[in-house]
Amino acid sequence: MTDNALSPTSLAPTSTAMPMSAGPAGTDPRHRIRQPLVFGGIPEAEGWVLAPITPRDRVHFRVDHELPLAEFRSELPDGVTVTYDQGDGLYRVDGACGSAAVLADWIRAWAARHGSSTIGLRAETDVRRRAPRDLPADFLTDLCRHYGPVSLKRLQRNMSTIRLHLPDPDDLGQQVYEWVLKAVAQYDETKGVPFGAFLATQLSKWVHDLGRNAHGRTAADTEHKQQKAIAAFITEHQRRPSEKELAAYMGQSVATLRRNSQTVATLNGLRNLQSLDGGPDATEVLLPDSSEAPDEIMGEAEQTLLSxxxxxxxxxxxxxxxxxxxGQPNVLGWATWYLTTWGGQTKTQLSQELNTSVRNMNVYADRVEQAMKKRLAELVD
Structure with missing residues (x-):
């Protein structure tokens, strides 16, 4: 959630929007007129006009060391704004159309002067967005109060996927309001599509992005395609497919399917690592007496301890x-260390599988290294 976003904790789940009029009892439903929603005393359609969506150039980037945001904002060129997503560590810098290349060079130079380097910097042109804060405060608050519960109901069909990433109901509520605000920023009222319909289509995409953000785009997409194919096969044949049947159904070779299945299995294993979710220090690791145990067992015990x-x-x-x-599990750092140490993969190979840069992997792996050195020193003592 960006630092400029509206806090969802202030949004009660009760809607102040005016209800739709269904017309007199017994009236033909085809002739019922749907009354417009009203938020903060402003009809919904009129509210969007008060803060129309506008084009801009945008630069996305991350850094290996967090930037001093207040200083960064103060030195930005006139008319340029920045938002920072703390959860993803993602900076978004917005400027006038045609300024993307200049902004990208300026950001790289500024970060270098302050001892940081940019990661995955990407410049976009003609990005159409609005800032939610530009809407009237009462209008935005009532809109979120209305569409928050509507979104939760719409997401019931995706709840099994959502619970993998957001098991806490409070976190889910927070995320839903973030998605409503994200839709507010992206909604283009000039296209003639109602905001509610636009929000509904985006919610499913953003649920899928939860897996992409947590475990990498390639792994999440592979899992999604396999699950869709299995579900379609079961619907058609009333049974689960064999390996050969699933490969043929997906138009893949058995070897490709097995390789992709291993990726999905790794993804599920990462989700189920108890020590990433609970208290790792509370787990006791039992070691055999080295004077009585053979070398092979001691070698396995040392690997268990290191793992x-x-x-x-x-x-x-x-x-x-x-x-x-x-404050979040370092899944990319774990995958980088584990698969390059025990999985026999190079960072270049892993980078291609996870669709991320080697530099980004190194940033997360360095965090692991610092924590590992401290923990291994404690174990030696």
């Missing part, structure tokens, strides 16, 4: 806020 230390090093920092990067 435990790696997983514990990737757990959320209990002292960090949940909306900060350190």
């Amino acid at each position: 435990h230390a790696l997983t514990a090093a990737c757990a959320p920092d209990p002292e960090a806020r949940r909306d900060q990067r350190a």
Whole structure:
């Protein structure tokens, strides 16, 4: 959620929007006239006109060291704004149309002067957005009160996927209001589509993005395609497909399907790592007596100890806020270390599979290394 976004904790789930008029009892439904929703005393259609969507150039980027945001904002060129998503560590800098290339060079130079380097910097031109804060405050508050519960009801069909990433109901409520505000920023009223319809189509996409953001675009998309194919096959044949049948159904070779299935299995394994969600230090690791155990067993015990230390090093920092990067499981760092150490893969291969840059992987792996050094030192003591 951006630092300029409206806090959803202030939004009660009761709607102040005026109800639709269904007309007199017994009237033919085809002739009923749907009355417009009113938020904060302003009809919905008129509210969008008060803060129309406008084109701009946008630069997205992350950095290896967090920027001093207040100083960064103060030195931005006139008319340029920045928002920062703490959860994703993503900066978005908006400027006038035609300024994307200049802004990108300026950002790289500014970050370098302050001891940081940019990661995944991407410049976009003609991005159409509105700032939710530009809408009348009462209008925006009532709109969120109305569409928050509507969105929760719409998302019931996606709840099994959502619970994998947002098991806490409070976190889900927070996320839903973030999505409503995101839709407000992207909704183009000139296209003639009602806001409610636009929001409904976007919600399913954003649910899918939860997996992409947590575990990488390639792995999440692979899992999604496999699950859709399995569900379609079951609907058609009333049974689960065999490996050969699923490969043929998806138009893949069996070897490709097996490789993709391994990716999905790794993804599910990452989700189910208990020590990433709970207290890793509370898990006791039992080691055999080295004077009585053979060398093979001791070698396995040492690997178990090292694997435990790696997983514990990737757990959320209990002292960090949940909306900060350190307050979330370092899944990319874990995958980088585990698959390059024990999985026999190079960082270049892993980068292609996870659809991320080697530099981005190194940023997350460096966080693991720092925590690992501390934990291994404690184990030696």
